[in-house]
Structures are given as structure tokens and as C-alpha cells.
Amino acid sequence: MKRTMMILSVCAIFISIFYFTLITSADKGRKYYEQAGQIVWEINTEEKIIALTFDDGPHKKYTPEILELLAKYDAKATFFIVGENAEKNPGVILRMYEDGHELAIHTYTHPLKTNISNLMKEIKQTHETIYGISGYSPVLFRPVEGQYTDGMIDAIVKAGYKVVMWSWHQDTMDWKNPGVNKIVDTVLKGAKEGNIVLFHDGGGNREQTIKALEKILPKLKKEGYKFVTISELLEVQKANGK
Numbered sequence: 001m002k003r004t005m006m007i008l009s010v011c012a013i014f015i016s017i018f019y020f021t022l023i024t025s026a027d028k029g030r031k032y033y034e035q036a037g038q039i040v041w042e043i044n045t046e047e048k049i050i051a052l053t054f055d056d057g058p059h060k061k062y063t064p065e066i067l068e069l070l071a072k073y074d075a076k077a078t079f080f081i082v083g084e085n086a087e088k089n090p091g092v093i094l095r096m097y098e099d100g101h102e103l104a105i106h107t108y109t110h111p112l113k114t115n116i117s118n119l120m121k122e123i124k125q126t127h128e129t130i131y132g133i134s135g136y137s138p139v140l141f142r143p144v145e146g147q148y149t150d151g152m153i154d155a156i157v158k159a160g161y162k163v164v165m166w167s168w169h170q171d172t173m174d175w176k177n178p179g180v181n182k183i184v185d186t187v188l189k190g191a192k193e194g195n196i197v198l199f200h201d202g203g204g205n206r207e208q209t210i211k212a213l214e215k216i217l218p219k220l221k222k223e224g225y226k227f228v229t230i231s232e233l234l235e236v237q238k239a240n241g242k
Helices: 002-026 029-036 062-072 083-088 090-098 116-134 150-158 180-190 207-222 230-240
Strands: 049-055 077-081 102-105 162-164 196-200
Touching: 049 062, 049 230, 062 077, 062 090, 062 207, 077 083, 083 090, 083 116, 090 102, 090 116, 102 116, 102 230, 116 150, 150 162, 180 207, 196 207
Parallel strands: 049 077, 049 196, 077 102
Antiparallel strands: none
């Protein structure tokens, strides 16, 4: 009986160790990925810079309106592009690039669920589409709805891309059309140096996003913020050694 109990205890220990290893390897966590330089959510800086990002476009109507506003306030942004939308709106992609904005990848068909093999095919296809239109090779990727696995990150990084998320308090949820004031309050009340803000320029009606930007852009500019691309943000991070 005593020997049986000892064997059971040893088995329990090994099971616990295996389970812990499984859990930790299934999600290395934000701290690990930030320290490894594989994913960025925001940066630590005292410079008054902020990165505006837009997902799911381009849209033939809303994206050009957003580009007009950005130009008005001398703001640069990063657009996480859906490949099939880029193919439908090549002129908008070219304008983004010529206006000095950063072109990045947000998959080709915007699948809510996928596997590593299909994800990498979508990234490759979107890369080729963006390059074919603009001559620019994107280096940034944002997963759909911010969902990823450790295996996906390994494959994405191995392919030469940096994964970009957003500041957790700067998700405007504009895709839900929560109201212009709600979008404005989220950004202005939470604005901090080095933030990455999440907007959408495609995937639905973006009138609220545009009206919110009409209030957000002049206010932040008046407060002394400079609107930079993600790559510019990362250069500041590199210069700060953080």
C-alpha cells in the first residue's frame, strides 16, 4: 500500500510538471514577446508621439476620407491591409504609400479562424499584392482580432515580420459603432506617449470613425503629439534602448 501511494505521488508530480509546461508553452505571454522583440503593444518613451493604426481596409469611400483628414493634420498612420480589399482598391493603396503612410499586412481574406499553413499563405499573398501595387515590401503584421498562438508567432517572425498589436486601453471598438463621443473619449482620455491606437477603415460603416478623427486629430496635435508610423515608433524604441 505504501509503495502504491509513493508511485501515485511520483506520477502526480510528473503530471503536474507536464501540465505546467504545456500551459506555459501554449502562451508565452506579453512580457516574453516584448522582451524577445517579436510583438509590440506600445513603447516606453517620454517623446510626445503616438501611432494611429487602421485595420480591415482599404475601403473605396472611407479610407480616402481618412487620408484627407490625416493630411490636414500632418499625421502619418499605419494601415493593416486586407489583401483582397487592396486588389479591389489599388489606387487607394498607392495613395496611402505616396502620402507617406505605412503599409502593413492584416491577412488576405480576414479569416476569424485559421491554421499556421493557411495564415502564412495569406500573409504571402497580401505581401505580394501590396508590393505589386506600391513596390513596397511590408514588414509588419497584425493578426485578425489580435488572435495568435505561439506557433503562429514563431512562423511569422521566422518569415521576417514584426507582429503589431495595440495599447490595451486604446482599442476604440469603432467597428461596433459605439458612438462618436465614445471613440473620442477612449483615445483622448487614455492618450499617452508611445501608445498604439486601434481604428478601422474597412469592414463596415466607418462614419463614426471619421467624425471621431475630426475631433481627435486637432486635439492631440494641440496637446503637442506627433503622429508617427509604427516603424518610426520602433526606431524611437530602439534609440532609447528599450
